[in-house]
Amino acid sequence: MPEKQKKEARYFSIKSWAEDDRPREKMRKHGRGSLSDAELIGILIGSGTAEESAIDVAKQILRSVKNDLNQLGTLSLNDLKKFKGIGEAKAITIAAALELGRRRRLQQSIEKPKITGSGDAYEVVYPLLADLDHERFYVILLHRNNTVIDVVRISQGGVSGTVADAKLIFKAALERLASGIIAAHNHPSGNPNPSKADVWLTANLKEAGKLLDINVLDHLIVAGEKYFSFADDKLI
Numbered sequence: 001m002p003e004k005q006k007k008e009a010r011y012f013s014i015k016s017w018a019e020d021d022r023p024r025e026k027m028r029k030h031g032r033g034s035l036s037d038a039e040l041i042g043i044l045i046g047s048g049t050a051e052e053s054a055i056d057v058a059k060q061i062l063r064s065v066k067n068d069l070n071q072l073g074t075l076s077l078n079d080l081k082k083f084k085g086i087g088e089a090k091a092i093t094i095a096a097a098l099e100l101g102r103r104r105r106l107q108q109s110i111e112k113p114k115i116t117g118s119g120d121a122y123e124v125v126y127p128l129l130a131d132l133d134h135e136r137f138y139v140i141l142l143h144r145n146n147t148v149i150d151v152v153r154i155s156q157g158g159v160s161g162t163v164a165d166a167k168l169i170f171k172a173a174l175e176r177l178a179s180g181i182i183a184a185h186n187h188p189s190g191n192p193n194p195s196k197a198d199v200w201l202t203a204n205l206k207e208a209g210k211l212l213d214i215n216v217l218d219h220l221i222v223a224g225e226k227y228f229s230f231a232d233d234k235l236i
Contacts (some may be wrong), residue, residue: 008160010215011054011086012231013019016139021123023030023035023039023040023042023043023055024043026039027043037062037067037069038055038057038058038059039055039061040058041055041058041061041062041094042054042055042057042058044090044093044094045057045058045085045086045090045093045094046090047085049085049087050174052085053226055083057083057084057085057086060083061080061083061086061094062224064083068138068224069098070130070131070224070225071224072098073098073101073102073130074131074132074133074188075095077091077092077095080094080095082107087235093123098131100212102127102131103119103127105126106127106128106140114145114146114147114148115140115146115147115148115182115217116141116146118218118220118227118229118231118232119163121140121182121184121218122222122227122229124148125138125140125184125220125222126222127167128151128153128226129184129185129186129222130186130222130224132186132188133188134156134157134188135146135157135185135186135187135188136153136155136156136157136183136185136186137153137154137155137156137157137164137185138151138152138153138183138184138185139151139152139154139169139172139173139181139182139183139184140181140182140184141172141173141176141178142178142179142180142182142217143178143179143180144179144180146180146217149176149178150176152172152174154168154169155168163184164183164185164199164201166201166204166205166208169183169205170208170209170212170214171182173212173214174212174214175193178212178214178216179213179215180210180215180216181201181205181214181215181216181217182216182217182218182219182220183201183205183216183218183219183220184206184219184220184221184222185198185220185221185224186222187221188208190223190224190226191222191223192221192222192223192228193221193228194219194221194230194235197220198219199235202216202218202219202230202235204234205219206236216236217231218230218231218232218235219236220230
């Protein structure tokens with residue numbers, strides 16, 4: 001049997017599957033929670049290739065990021081288009097769905113009225129930092145009772161670092177009459193441990209905050225699902 005016929009023999013269109021196995025019908029009958037990640041992405045893709053279904057293509061994409069949805073969120077349109085069957089339109093559809101999920105989590109986190117510990121602060125900055133392939137630096141501005149005033153981006157850098165200017169950090173705090181701040185940046189490498197530069201910056205921010213009567217409560221380093229807190233480790 002020719003190779004092409006062998007491939008076709010192994011491949012069955014989703015339309016030929018049992019109705020309860022088809023992603024759209026499965027969602028309609030049993031709800032979106034019943035679908036696997038691959039099935040959800042398969043719905044976004046819509047169609048596969050001549051040899052593979054949309055779900056097979058989705059599984060390939062997920063395998064490339066070790067089934068980690070956070071890592072999937074870091075893929076660019078060009079990264080997605082490297083998979084057979086994924087063109088510009090499908091890549092944009094996947095990226096748009098992931099961005100909506102990120103924005104939903106961001107909205108939920110910012111609506112949290114009060115920071116009571118590093119976990120609360122992490123929930124606020126996670127949607128802003130977790131899916132990036134480069135470093136960014138943010139500051140959470142707080143009222144005296146630790147309710148959130150705003151979250152302000154201070155800088156953006158490359159894969160290995162970003163420059164956080166203390167003057168810009170405290171400028172943002174003074175303009176919004178913040179009584180306290182929490183600094184936060186990400187490590188795209190996935191290692192949450194602070195560098196010497198991170199330790200030096202945190203100490204400088206703490207001292208400068210004393211002069212301005214602005215309490216520097218913490219500095220978080222976000223590395224995907226993990227984070228490091230200077231306050232939790234009593235380094236601030």
